[in-house]
Amino acid sequence: MSEVDTVRDLIAVVLLLAGAFLCLTAGLGLVRFHDVLTRMHAGTKPQVLGILLIMIGGAIRLEGWSATWMLLLVAVFQMLTAPVSAHMISRVAYRRRHVRRDLLLVDELRTGEAADRLYRGDEPADAPPEEPARALLESRRDEGTLPPA
Amino acid sequence: MTAVYWAAYVMLGGGALLTLVRLARGPSLLDRVVATDVLLVIISAGLAVYAALARDPTVVPVLVVVSLLAFVGSVSVARYIGGMLMSSAGDGQDVGLPEAAEEQAARAAEGEQR
Numbered sequence: 001m002s003e004v005d006t007v008r009d010l011i012a013v014v015l016l017l018a019g020a021f022l023c024l025t026a027g028l029g030l031v032r033f034h035d036v037l038t039r040m041h042a043g044t045k046p047q048v049l050g051i052l053l054i055m056i057g058g059a060i061r062l063e064g065w066s067a068t069w070m071l072l073l074v075a076v077f078q079m080l081t082a083p084v085s086a087h088m089i090s091r092v093a094y095r096r097r098h099v100r101r102d103l104l105l106v107d108e109l110r111t112g113e114a115a116d117r118l119y120r121g122d123e124p125a126d127a128p129p130e131e132p133a134r135a136l137l138e139s140r141r142d143e144g145t146l147p148p149a
Numbered sequence: 150m151t152a153v154y155w156a157a158y159v160m161l162g163g164g165a166l167l168t169l170v171r172l173a174r175g176p177s178l179l180d181r182v183v184a185t186d187v188l189l190v191i192i193s194a195g196l197a198v199y200a201a202l203a204r205d206p207t208v209v210p211v212l213v214v215v216s217l218l219a220f221v222g223s224v225s226v227a228r229y230i231g232g233m234l235m236s237s238a239g240d241g242q243d244v245g246l247p248e249a250a251e252e253q254a255a256r257a258a259e260g261e262q263r
Binding site: 021026 | 153156157158160161163164165166167168170171177179180182183184186187190191193194197198200201202204206209210212213216217219220223224227228230231259
């Protein structure tokens with residue numbers, strides 16, 4: 001157990017505290033935000049910046065090349081994999097309509113046919129199709145429980 | 150030094166607890182995937198903070214394992230949810246979930262009765 005005595009230790013401790021604070025903001029954002037994409041926005045803060053700050057702080061404090069290389073490996077790995085998993089999760093979230101489309105300002109994936117026309121059975125309760133009544137009628141017609149108009 | 154310990158661990162623990170709240174409440178599976186991802190990152194951050202503050206490099210290899218695990222877990226669950234969608238028509242837009250055969254039969258019977 002060593003104390004903070006030099007400027008180097010002070011820098012390391014400040015970096016560690018900043019990283020820990022980013023983890024707290026991630027938790028707050030996950031609880032407070034309202035759909036998958038905004039929660040991912042909050043959750044990615046410690047995934048990249050927080051881990052980087054903490055790894056730099058740890059490398060300064062640990063003072064050994066083996067530990068430093070391993071911390072560098074973790075940081076590089078996080079920065080390589082975070083975009084991949086974020087892309088896959090957000091793609092599935094958009095397709096399964098776990099996105100509040102009424103809150104989007106720009107929606108470039110959306111085309112005429114891709115408008116929310118049908119009930120698919122797995123929508124979150126706060127993001128129904130546009131014009132819910134007509135959508136329900138058309139969904140029923142598509143599945144054949146109502147005669148076509 | 151004790152104050153630094155307390156501040157770091159309280160912030161990390163608060164973040165982990167709030168993430169657990171989202172993991173328990175999260176309305177969809179994807180919210181839970183995101184929450185699990187963030188929880189694993191916070192766990193690895195906590196291990197790294199411990200290693201740095203106690204100058205104890207023995208937990209550093211665990212960090213590599215935890216970060217690998219987070220990536221593999223979130224990608225495989227996302228692939229799994231994506232596989233639940235039916236084969237897409239057009240420009241990658243899904244056409245909905247596959248229906249169970251019993252459900253389709255029940256719907257057809259209901260249609261005949263009307």
